[in-house]
Amino acid sequence: MMKRKYAVLALILLLCCFEAKAEDGSRLWLRTEKNAQQEQPKVKMSGKKDATLRLACDEIHQYWKGKSVVLTVKKNGKTRDGFDIFDDSRAVRIESASSLGVLYGAYTLLRMQAMGQPIQGTISETPCYDIRILNHWDNPNGTVERGFAGRSIFWHDALSAPSGRTRRAVDGVTSASTPQDNAPQKQDDHLVTIWKAYARANASIGINATVLNNVNAKPLMLGDEKLQETKRIADVLRPYGIKVYLSVNFASPKAIGGLSTADPLDPDVRRWWKEKANDIYRMIPDFGGFLVKANSEGEPGPMDYGRSHVDGANMLAEALAPHGGIVMWRAFVYSAKEGSDRAAQAVEEFMPYDGQFAENVIIQIKNGPVDFQPREPISPLLLAMKQTQTMIEVQITQEYLGESVHSVFLAPMWKECFDVAKAPDGFANFDKHIGNRKTAFAGVANIGDSRNWCGSDMAQANWYAFGRLAWNPDLSNEQIAREFLSQTFSTNPVFVTEMTHVLCQSRESCVKYMMPLGLHHIFAGNHHYGPEPWYAPKGVRADWLPPYYHKADANGLGFDRTVETGSGATKQYPPSLYNKYNDLNSCPENLLLWFHHVAWNHRMHSGKTLWDMLCLTYEEGVREAEAFADTWRNMKQYVDADRWEALMKRYDRQARDAWWWRDACVLYFQTFSKLPLPDGFRPAKFKLDDLKRYRLVMDNYTAADMDKLP
Numbered sequence: 001m002m003k004r005k006y007a008v009l010a011l012i013l014l015l016c017c018f019e020a021k022a023e024d025g026s027r028l029w030l031r032t033e034k035n036a037q038q039e040q041p042k043v044k045m046s047g048k049k050d051a052t053l054r055l056a057c058d059e060i061h062q063y064w065k066g067k068s069v070v071l072t073v074k075k076n077g078k079t080r081d082g083f084d085i086f087d088d089s090r091a092v093r094i095e096s097a098s099s100l101g102v103l104y105g106a107y108t109l110l111r112m113q114a115m116g117q118p119i120q121g122t123i124s125e126t127p128c129y130d131i132r133i134l135n136h137w138d139n140p141n142g143t144v145e146r147g148f149a150g151r152s153i154f155w156h157d158a159l160s161a162p163s164g165r166t167r168r169a170v171d172g173v174t175s176a177s178t179p180q181d182n183a184p185q186k187q188d189d190h191l192v193t194i195w196k197a198y199a200r201a202n203a204s205i206g207i208n209a210t211v212l213n214n215v216n217a218k219p220l221m222l223g224d225e226k227l228q229e230t231k232r233i234a235d236v237l238r239p240y241g242i243k244v245y246l247s248v249n250f251a252s253p254k255a256i257g258g259l260s261t262a263d264p265l266d267p268d269v270r271r272w273w274k275e276k277a278n279d280i281y282r283m284i285p286d287f288g289g290f291l292v293k294a295n296s297e298g299e300p301g302p303m304d305y306g307r308s309h310v311d312g313a314n315m316l317a318e319a320l321a322p323h324g325g326i327v328m329w330r331a332f333v334y335s336a337k338e339g340s341d342r343a344a345q346a347v348e349e350f351m352p353y354d355g356q357f358a359e360n361v362i363i364q365i366k367n368g369p370v371d372f373q374p375r376e377p378i379s380p381l382l383l384a385m386k387q388t389q390t391m392i393e394v395q396i397t398q399e400y401l402g403e404s405v406h407s408v409f410l411a412p413m414w415k416e417c418f419d420v421a422k423a424p425d426g427f428a429n430f431d432k433h434i435g436n437r438k439t440a441f442a443g444v445a446n447i448g449d450s451r452n453w454c455g456s457d458m459a460q461a462n463w464y465a466f467g468r469l470a471w472n473p474d475l476s477n478e479q480i481a482r483e484f485l486s487q488t489f490s491t492n493p494v495f496v497t498e499m500t501h502v503l504c505q506s507r508e509s510c511v512k513y514m515m516p517l518g519l520h521h522i523f524a525g526n527h528h529y530g531p532e533p534w535y536a537p538k539g540v541r542a543d544w545l546p547p548y549y550h551k552a553d554a555n556g557l558g559f560d561r562t563v564e565t566g567s568g569a570t571k572q573y574p575p576s577l578y579n580k581y582n583d584l585n586s587c588p589e590n591l592l593l594w595f596h597h598v599a600w601n602h603r604m605h606s607g608k609t610l611w612d613m614l615c616l617t618y619e620e621g622v623r624e625a626e627a628f629a630d631t632w633r634n635m636k637q638y639v640d641a642d643r644w645e646a647l648m649k650r651y652d653r654q655a656r657d658a659w660w661w662r663d664a665c666v667l668y669f670q671t672f673s674k675l676p677l678p679d680g681f682r683p684a685k686f687k688l689d690d691l692k693r694y695r696l697v698m699d700n701y702t703a704a705d706m707d708k709l710p
């Protein structure tokens, strides 16, 4: 009897230990256990021992489980954040011209260890982009626009002061304290711990810059209080090689500066910005610069004063130039009133200014011409600007790809853009330096204060992929997926192989069940999660409504952007792409309905009609989403229970949502085509009328709301 009691006690204890070790996703891909004190390897540093080199040393001490390591900063080492790693049989050597290069080398060594890769020959790397930058759409009150992972880790109003929700078992950084109570000092310490963990995660994948606030910027971001906070964050991020930037509101001189105008040609306004820049650099000497959304979606800008993008961008550039700061000026613009084809407006608005922007201005352009849709062609502006440094902005947060519920790996989408940019007659210069200008790559972050940072454990893959691609865009989707999965979940080969396949297929499947064949922007009215291709209330501007984009009618489907009969947007591409896209027969079928209005009975390459192909592609997407859920179900043995369960719930929901999308779109388009559903298309689960009545009202819908969906 006694023995049984002890056995039960032992079991409970064991379970408790197991529980303590349970994973909550907070460690991201950095899950190597720390070395015990006596197991720490010898590490020698040579070169100036700044905070960054000491960090590299700490990382190796704590996590490297091999022979001695020598970290060397030397004049003739690799520049531009690059490094060499080699094993000279006595020690592993990491060398670079900068301590940051050495830190990146240290993280590379640790990644190789986590993946069980030996050091063979010299590993020599230099990042592709100079500036590898996250854009946080975080508001000063702590909310995050298009954020699906909780609240901001940087900003909070009095009511949203850091709570237990933000408490994480943060490994790898020294926790100043745990916020057991609400004492401000403890809360501050806790924030510092989170910022350090954030910086460490970013540095481990090569990210070296961050914009701390939303592009829909509040003027108060340039007030004293927020600048003090920015300084505190910058101080924490600096040793990890991460520079901070701010989004600025163009009307700030008026809104907080007491001026009567924000006209960029007004001398007082110019002086105000210069003084503001001087103030910022006094506080943060390595401040990166400004990100600006001007004259777009209601944000103020130079056009409010009859001035141009050049006038606005160059004025800010002039204020930042003496300090080495830069302006990232966004080209996400479309006319305030309905105008020409929305997909064509950025080129129309920016091309007249090609070559007129100051040296320290980069034009930041979304990967596609509309707005982060599941599939878009490349933005023609990226291929058109010859004399202007451009940069690509992608969206890591899944505003249009299932938020933090659907597991959709975005590397294939971003690589598709890089690949098309290689058009021989395009002028893509986002990865080439024009003169001394810097190259950059931006991603809208999917980070919030949820325990696993991204809302979903699998969404972390997109943060990871962004960093790795900003470092090396030639990495394959498979390699990035394998790296992420083996570090974040398990190195078991069955797990890694099966899930790599799922991840790499997931974006294409999402396109199939949401918007195949070039369909775009057929989301619901009040959110970008579910389908509502019929959404067209009176009084809303047409180019905010799905029918503007799909143009379904009795004849067919799709937006005619051809020169002959449509908007002519195809002409904005270089000839090689124009010829391809403008011709119905040569247009890639995965973009067909983006560029053409196509008859329902048009024969596709497969011999099927457009209608049959559309239905069957939706069907294929659903089957693939179901297969993802089945695969994950079988992964239970390789993953800790908590993360497995949380993701299982999401994979099941994703499959159900795929049905929702399929039924909503196909049944709705059938009211135009009037054609029967093809063989192989399983009977609908939903009725069109029920779906039309259904309104999902949550904006930032989260996993907690999953059960409320159809």
Ligand code: GCV
Binding pocket: 137, 145, 146, 214, 215, 216, 293, 297, 332, 371, 399
């Ligand atoms: C920050 C889309 C999003 C907006 C976002 C905007 C932008 O329209 O829905 O939330 O605003 O893009 O990129 O500026």
